[in-house]
Amino acid sequence: MRAEPIIKLEHVNVSLGGSMVLRNLSLEIPRGACVGIIGPNGSGKTSLLRSVLGLISPGSGRIEVMGSVPTRRSRRERQIGYVPQVRNVDREFPITVYDVVMQGRTGSLGLLRRPGRKDRQVVESCLAKVGMTDLAGKQIGALSGGQQQRAFIARALAQESSLLLLDEPATGLDIPTQQSIYELLEELHQEGVTTLTTTHDLLALDFHHFGFITCINKELVAFGPPQEVLTNEILAKTFSGFPIPLGRAAGRTNDSGVIN
Amino acid sequence: MHYLLEPLQYGFMQRAMLGTVAVGVLCAVLGAFVVLKKIAFIGEGLAHGSLAGLALGYLLHANLYLAGNVYTAALALLIGFLHQKMRVSFDVAIGIIFSASMALGVALISSMKFYTTDLTGYLFGSVLSISGTDLKIMLAGTGVILLLTFLFYKELVFCAFDEEMAEVSGVPRTFLHYLLLAMIATAVVIASQTVGIILVTALLITPAASAYQLTSRLERMILIAVGISLLASLSGLYASYYLNIASGASIALCASLLFVIAYIFSPKRKPLGKSLGFKQR
Numbered sequence: 179m180r181a182e183p184i185i186k187l188e189h190v191n192v193s194l195g196g197s198m199v200l201r202n203l204s205l206e207i208p209r210g211a212c213v214g215i216i217g218p219n220g221s222g223k224t225s226l227l228r229s230v231l232g233l234i235s236p237g238s239g240r241i242e243v244m245g246s247v248p249t250r251r252s253r254r255e256r257q258i259g260y261v262p263q264v265r266n267v268d269r270e271f272p273i274t275v276y277d278v279v280m281q282g283r284t285g286s287l288g289l290l291r292r293p294g295r296k297d298r299q300v301v302e303s304c305l306a307k308v309g310m311t312d313l314a315g316k317q318i319g320a321l322s323g324g325q326q327q328r329a330f331i332a333r334a335l336a337q338e339s340s341l342l343l344l345d346e347p348a349t350g351l352d353i354p355t356q357q358s359i360y361e362l363l364e365e366l367h368q369e370g371v372t373t374l375t376t377t378h379d380l381l382a383l384d385f386h387h388f389g390f391i392t393c394i395n396k397e398l399v400a401f402g403p404p405q406e407v408l409t410n411e412i413l414a415k416t417f418s419g420f421p422i423p424l425g426r427a428a429g430r431t432n433d434s435g436v437i438n
Numbered sequence: 439m440h441y442l443l444e445p446l447q448y449g450f451m452q453r454a455m456l457g458t459v460a461v462g463v464l465c466a467v468l469g470a471f472v473v474l475k476k477i478a479f480i481g482e483g484l485a486h487g488s489l490a491g492l493a494l495g496y497l498l499h500a501n502l503y504l505a506g507n508v509y510t511a512a513l514a515l516l517i518g519f520l521h522q523k524m525r526v527s528f529d530v531a532i533g534i535i536f537s538a539s540m541a542l543g544v545a546l547i548s549s550m551k552f553y554t555t556d557l558t559g560y561l562f563g564s565v566l567s568i569s570g571t572d573l574k575i576m577l578a579g580t581g582v583i584l585l586l587t588f589l590f591y592k593e594l595v596f597c598a599f600d601e602e603m604a605e606v607s608g609v610p611r612t613f614l615h616y617l618l619l620a621m622i623a624t625a626v627v628i629a630s631q632t633v634g635i636i637l638v639t640a641l642l643i644t645p646a647a648s649a650y651q652l653t654s655r656l657e658r659m660i661l662i663a664v665g666i667s668l669l670a671s672l673s674g675l676y677a678s679y680y681l682n683i684a685s686g687a688s689i690a691l692c693a694s695l696l697f698v699i700a701y702i703f704s705p706k707r708k709p710l711g712k713s714l715g716f717k718q719r
Contacts, residue, residue, distance in 0.1 A: 231606055254608025262602060271474060271599055272656045281596050285607030290589055317654040337607065 182245065184209040184341055184372050185230055190239035192225050199225040201397040203239070207374065207390075209340075212367040214388040214404075215376040218417050221395045223376040224263065227343045230374070231258055244341070257285050259334035259342035264327055264350055269319030275329045276314040279304055282336025304335040307362065324355040331362070342366060344375045348383075360387045380413075445679045453573050454565045454632075454685070458671040460580040461629045461641060466667035467587055468625050469646030470660045471618060474598045479529055480517075480619070481642035483536035484626045485635035487513045489543030491627075492560050497546065502560070503575055506627045513539055514623035518616050563634030563686025565675065576628050583621045590614060595656060632671070633686035640690035641667060648693075648700035666696050 183206040192200040199222045207213055215223050228234045229241055232248025241247060244256055259282075282304070283297040293301075305311045308328040318326065327347065334342055344363075348356040363373055364387050377383050385391065391407040393399035393416040400407045400416075445451040472478060491509025495502045513535060520531040559567060568576070587594065596604040597614050605611045622642075629638050649662035674689030681688070 233602075233605060250605075250608055250610070253606060257608070258606065260603065260606045268474075268599070270650075272650070272654045272659050273595070273599055274655070277656075278599070281592075281600070281603065281607070284592055284596050284604070284609060287592075289593065289610075292592070319654075333603070 181209055183207055184211075184244055185374075186240075186242040187229075188240045190229065190236045190241055192222070192229055192234060192236050194225065194234070199396060200229070200236070200394075203394070203398050205392065205398060205401060207372065210367070210370050210372055211389050212363055212387060213372075213374045213390045213392060214383065214385070215374060215392045215394065216380065216383065216416065217376075217378065217394040217399075219378050221378075221416075223378070223394065224345055226394065227260070227345055227374065227376065230343060231260060254285050254288070256341075257337040257339045259337045259339040261327075261330050261334045261342075261344040261347050263345045264323065267318060267326060271318060273318055274314065275310060275316050275318060275321065275332075276301060276305070278318050278329050279314075279332045279336050282333040285337065300336050300338060301332075304332040307335060307365075308332045309358070324351045327351060327355070328358075331359070340371055342371055342373045344373065346376055346378070348377060349379055357384075360384050363387050441680075442676070445676065450566050450568070451679070453568045453570070454675060455672070457568045457573055457576050458565060458632050458675055458689070459668060460576050461625075461632045462645075462667035462671040463664050464580045464583060464625050465629050465641035466645045466649075466663035467584060467660055468618075468622055469642045469644075469667075470649070470656070470663055471594060471598055472622065472642055473646040473650055474656075475618075477528060478639070478643050479532050480514075480622055481626055481639045483517070483532035484510055484514055484623050485630055485638040487536035487539035487543075488623075488627050488630065488635060489560075490539045490546060491543075493543045493546035493550075496550070501571065501575070503572055503627060503631060506560075506630075507575075507579065507624050510623040510627050511620045514619035515616055518619045522612065522615070559634075560630060561634050561636060562684060563630065563632055563637065563689075565632040565685045565689075568631060572631060576631065579624050579628050583624060586617065586621060590617070594618065633689050637686050637690040640693045641671070644690075644693040644697050645670060648697040651697075651700040651704035651706060654706070666700070667693070670696050 185205070185207040187203055187205045190200055190203045191198065203226070215226065217223050225234060229236060230243055230248065232250070232253060243252070243258070246252055279301045280293055280297065283293055283300065287293060287297065302311070305314050308331050310325065310328050310332060313321065313325060318329065321329065331344070331347065347359050351359070363375060366373055367389070385404045385408060388404055390402065391404045392401045393407060393412055395416050395418065400412045446455065472480060488506050488510040491506040491513070492502055494509060495505025498505065517531045517535045520526050520535065521528045526534070593604065593609045593614055596607070596609055597611055601611055626638050626642065629641050633641055645667035646659070646663045648666050649659045652662055653659050670693035671689050674692040675685055677683065677692065678685035678688040
């Protein structure tokens with residue numbers, strides 16, 4: 179018997195401010211999969227993640243995450259890890275990296291309770307996973323962009339979720355940092371964590387880390403293993419006909435544009 | 439020592455002292471969140487808007503400050519509602535609500551047949567005329583707000599730093615937003631008794647902003663803000679006693695002076711000469 183998918187979308191339509199951002203999207207993400215979501219800017223990648231989190235509700239269709247419709251209560255009980263797009267954090271905010279990562283424990287602690295020894299252990303191991311142990315005592319604003327991103331990834335890891343959503347985690351970072359993020363995804367995959375990672379930057383994308391690729395452009399263009407999905411035809415459809423240079427996978431495609 | 443103790447022989451000075459300390463602590467703690475959330479306008483707006491609550495309390499022969507508290511908390515929730523549900527920016531929501539409410543207050547007061555010292559005391563602060571009942575309400579309000587802030591501390595900080603992630607983690611963001619607004623409203627009305635509605639911002643913003651100059655740790659920032667606030671409040675009160683000037687104004691001036699000192703000694707700043715544009719040789 180096939181295992182229940184961890185995320186199930188059925189004919190989902192999402193509108194934001196009057197315009198349709200996701201159209202009739204049906205998708206099933208198997209448990210434990212490492213999924214890459216690609217599409218141009220404005221193709222609804224972030225809206226897809228926010229819908230899975232239950233931060234926006236679909237106008238029609240049904241979304242099930244871990245067997246139920248996402249709500250605030252389910253978010254608190256199930257703790258979906260989330261790394262939002264790199265934004266300008268308030269650089270002056272008086273908070274250390276350690277305390278930012280500890281925020282990942284807020285949901286599982288619940289109201290009124292303070293972090294205990296177990297929470298501190300989780301925070302320390304998550305800091306170690308992203309190589310930020312030495313910077314734990316620094317104020318968040320004193321870090322570089324790549325370091326901040328790693329701190330936010332550590333905060334998502336501290337949620338100890340079996341589902342992790344990363345929105346453009348590698349965008350704007352240097353190659354070694356991007357590489358370390360992809361290695362982390364692989365590690366999480368080994369641990370059985372389901373990950374959804376979006377990107378619009380095909381040059382930065384290292385396809386070999388992903389078990390599945392989802393191409394969206396407001397609607398689903400393709401979903402499947404990279405070697406089936408990453409064809410010139412599908413990419414052209416996803417990116418509205420622009421010729422697409424494939425990043426580190428380039429040179430490994432055959433004449434029909436399929437990765438070998 | 440004699441100069442410090444002499445004013446305390448009067449009951450009104452003891453009440454003033456106690457009220458000032460309560461208000462100082464309360465405003466410094468909430469002020470940290472106001473400064474970090476960059477919603478400084480909220481204190482000023484709520485203080486001015488509370489005028490109508492006062493006038494209504496006066497007309498209904500209720501306790502002025504109790505009526506003011508309830509009315510202003512409702513006003514704060516209305517601002518939050520307008521911002522969240524009607525997609526009006528927070529500043530604009532404050533501007534609309536406070537001017538409407540203040541206009542209502544002015545209209546009500548102008549309809550009263552006689553001049554009321556109670557209401558002028560409210561405008562400019564009348565720390566020296568705090569009654570026993572007023573003091574009890576002030577202390578109770580302060581206690582409740584400080585307790586709530588302590589209980590929801592980690593969630594309030596999370597929301598101030600990163601509202602979206604707080605929501606993703608299942609933190610009741612909307613509830614906490616309204617709770618913070620209601621607490622600020624209550625604090626503003628309580629503070630207006632010592633410095634008056636015109637100068638409430640001096641206690642809500644200035645000590646927290648001064649502390650912000652001196653540290654990059656939130657807990658330390660709150661403690662330093664409390665210290666600065668108490669220093670400003672008490673030295674302002676003594677200055678008002680000995681120089682015979684309005685106590686609200688004197689407290690606000692002391693707070694501003696402390697901000698200037700904090701700014702000059704801030705480790706976050708370049709040397710003063712440099713930031714004024716003088717070339718360093």
